[in-house]
Amino acid sequence: MSASSSPMNSAALQDELKRIEENTRTLVRVSTSRAKVAQTPKQVIWTFNKAKLYRYIPVVAAEQRHKVPLFLVFALMNKPYILDLRPGNSFIEYMVKQGYDVYLLDWGVPGIEDKDLKFDDYVLDYLPRAIRKIKAVSGSDEFTMLGWCIGAILSTIYAALRPDDGLKNLILLTAPLDFTDKKAGGFVRWVNDEAFDPDKIVSAFGNVPGEMIDYGAKALKPVENYIGSYLTLWDNLDNPRIVESWHAMNTWVTDLIPMAGATYAQLIKELYRENRLIQGNMLIRGERVDLSRIRANLLNVIALGDHISPPCQSESIMAKVSSEDQLLLKVKGGHIGMMAGSGALKFTWPHIDSWLAERSE
């Protein structure tokens, strides 16, 4: 009966077994190893405490490059290499190829000795020093600052406190700035509950552990983060493009860092609860943060599917600043996917580039 079919099917069975073996190997590899990330060539041009300032090696000839340097400020609670995840999926690589002189501030990993660092220190000690170095290295008195998430809070505060420091363009990505709506998103609800005491957390841990912040972010979409992500990998083990992309993203997601305790307490109390920044009564070393002092050209990029910083937290700043040249850009994707997902190259990066290019000469 199976004299003619058996050999063929036994070969097919062998192929299937081989495929299963290969898939198992892939699964073990990507779930137990770190992907090669942050590969765009760079050099460290400044360090301060744990922070490092990188300059990415330009690939475009000096005379064709944009004159205004681009300064990237990422959030405090994750590693900034999400902006340079892997070749072909790197915002930094893309912008360097578009002719920008790109600088990235890596805040580093705070130690217990940094537990008292506040927004005040990051904005008035770290940022001005890094900016001075950028000006010295680039030879330009003007610069563009791009802040993402908490990096956008820091950039906004800086832009309001130092409007005459050469800031030409301000780009905000998924910026959590306005917490008027106390029901918008899980974070706002959690931290506004009377049982939640940020001082107790800081007193217990010093710096807020990365795992705790990570739990908070993942618990907003528990099924997607704890199960869906692995099922996507399982379903696509035959697809090297998806597997490598998953591997790189998983490397970043599991590379957790703590957040300085005092900064965390300030974030929860002064921003999430008291909404001081947007109301104009936030004090940074005694200086009031007045958003109407922001005059730089403003591009505010909002992710329509953002569950961490819902759009309503980012939109209202447009009416508060004095920038004559301002644009609110709504793009597809989530908080991270907007800039590092597969659609970023199509839906986000070209828009940022086209807006910035004509303002960088």
Next chain:
Amino acid sequence: MSNDSESTNLPDPFETMNSLWETNLKNWKSMRDTSLDSWSKMMIDTANSDEYSHTTGQWLDTYLTLSQPFRRIIDLMMTQVLTGLNMPLRTDVTSLAERLTNIETRLDDQDAKLDDILGALKAVSLPKSTAPKPTNNNSAKAKGAR
């Protein structure tokens, strides 16, 4: 020959098994995705509810309150042990780190001053060395020629 042709007309058990497996897998996947979607929506709603916020807040508060005395005891014991062994305490390391940061701050200030001085020196020396021998001392003209 006739036996052979008869045998090829019989259904191949592997193929049947494969197609059955594929159909079942497809059905199972679609069922899985549908149930995951609805589960996900339910969990997101739960995580975004006031009840969840209050429960997790209270749980965290209880944990921190209950663990506080133990943390205090451990800290006290650690301090006594390290002091007894003549080893530096956490506070010693922290204050050393703070002193290093202060030194770094001063160094960075010096670096800024040095950059300013170098910049000023460059500004003074650049027009002379790069200008193509201006006919008079008008620096604006020399700059334009460049």
